[in-house]
Amino acid sequence: MPQPLIDDIRRLTTEIRALAPRIEQDREVPAYLIDRLAALGVFRLAAPRAAGGAEAEPADLVEVCEELGRADGSVGWCAMIGAATGIALGYLPEDTAAELLADPRFLIAGVAAPMGRAVPVDGGHRITGRWPFASACRQATWLVGGVLVADGTQPPRPRLAIMAPGDLTIHDTWDVAGLRGTGSHDIEAADVFVPDARVFSLAAPPVQPGPLYEFPPLGLLALGIGAVSLGIARAAIADFAELAHGKRNPVTGETIAAKPSVRAAVAEAESLRASGLAYLRAEVAATGADPERRARLRLAVRTATRNAVRAVDLVYQAAGGSAVYAASPLQRHFRDVHVAAQHAMVNTDVLETAGAVLLGESVNTARL
Structure with missing residues (x-):
């Protein structure tokens, strides 16, 4: 880059x-x-x-x-x-x-979970469905929706359909605790025609060659969750350091930066953040397509996210009452990182699947 x-x-x-x-x-x-x-x-x-x-x-x-x-x-x-x-x-x-x-404002977003239905027709598919958590849906030039294709001749097949935003309805549902600015509303399609050229499967071989498209696609979609969370943690540590040099003990007059517990909190928070980032970078560099490498990548993403949460929690708690005000950036970082950690791609299921792979147990690795 x-x-x-x-x-x-x-x-x-x-x-x-x-x-x-x-x-x-x-x-x-x-x-x-x-x-x-x-x-x-x-x-x-x-x-x-x-x-x-x-x-x-x-x-x-x-x-x-x-x-x-x-x-x-x-x-x-x-x-x-x-x-x-x-x-x-x-x-x-x-x-x-x-x-x-071709659009200079190109931004593709959407939801991969197969929560819609696709019926094959001449030249394409008719798509119906509703997808929650569609971040950036109001700004996107194209929106993806996961669907199950049902033609009555074989079991439903998962696919992804790329739709024009003007063909969809956006339902204003994103009134949440953190990451409020992502605008992750519900999107809905009602019998929308999508040509075959814009319906595809991530399980199929990519059209394009090259290392990027050999990278596990779900791993690529997941790694940013850990990266953004670690960025939030870095901001929280920096904002706390500024607070710690300005907030004083009303009795002694010393800044709270002089407190041993505050120093320990900052040190531990920074070690969690930095180690999470190093682990994520290492696994991204080493990742291959085999189940073990995919499992290790997803474990690194989850660890990065959880480390970020723990780091933010440490400085949030060390800030005391100052952090509870809505005007405090620490308040926003606290809520944002906790919402990021709720994402399905970093939940306990991922941890359990990765553990099963590392133990050599039989497990469905489709979500890796």
């Missing part, structure tokens, strides 16, 4: 942090900020180079998502969704991928 991209993202950090309260209040990232991220190429990172994408390495997504997560959890999350979902274009005919990427 060119260093200028990270440098450009870092130059946006101060502006994004200033916007964070508004992003949370409005429950979405402003359109002009999405436009700036699109102009930088953030949402093209996993799209094929041959069709107009960047086709970056998975490690690059970790760096970008962590950096934007540090700026603001919701911005990092939307960037993660848009960047990682671009891998879908590697499974499409090249001319179809190029057509989707």
Whole structure:
């Protein structure tokens, strides 16, 4: 990844942090900020180079998502969704991928869970369904919905359908504790026609060659969760350090930074964050397509996310009453990281599946 991209993202950090309260209040990232991220190429990172994408390495997504997560959890999350979902274009005919990427504001988002129904018709499928947790759905130029294809001749088959946002209804449902600015509302399709060229399976061989498309697709979609969470933790540690040098004990007059317990909390939080990031980077670099390597990657993503939660909890608790005010950035970091950790891709099922693989037990690894 060119260093200028990270440098450009870092130059946006101060502006994004200033916007964070508004992003949370409005429950979405402003359109002009999405436009700036699109102009930088953030949402093209996993799209094929041959069709107009960047086709970056998975490690690059970790760096970008962590950096934007540090700026603001919701911005990092939307960037993660848009960047990682671009891998879908590697499974499409090249001319179809190029057509989707022709929009300079290209941002693909959606929900992979097969919560919709697809009926084959001439030239495509008729799609009906409703999908919750569709982050960045209001800003997306294309939306993905997981479906089960039922033609009556064989068992339902899971597929993904790429739909135009104008063909869908967005239900305003995202009134939540954290990551409020992601706008992760429900999206609904009612008998929407989708041509065959925009219906695909991540279980099928990708159309595009290259290392990026040999990377486990669900692993790529998951790794940003850990990266954004670690970015939130980095911001929380930095914000707490600023608070610790300004907040004083009313009796002694010393700043709370002088308290041994505060120093220990910061040290442990930083060790959790840094070790989680190192583990994630190492497994992303080592990942292959075999079940054990996929299991190790997903274990690293979950560990990164959980380490981030523990790190934020440590500094949140050390801040005392100062952290409970809505105006405190620590309050927002606390809520954001806990919501990130609720994602299905980092839940206990993943831990159990990874453990079964490492033990050599028979287990369904489709979700890895």
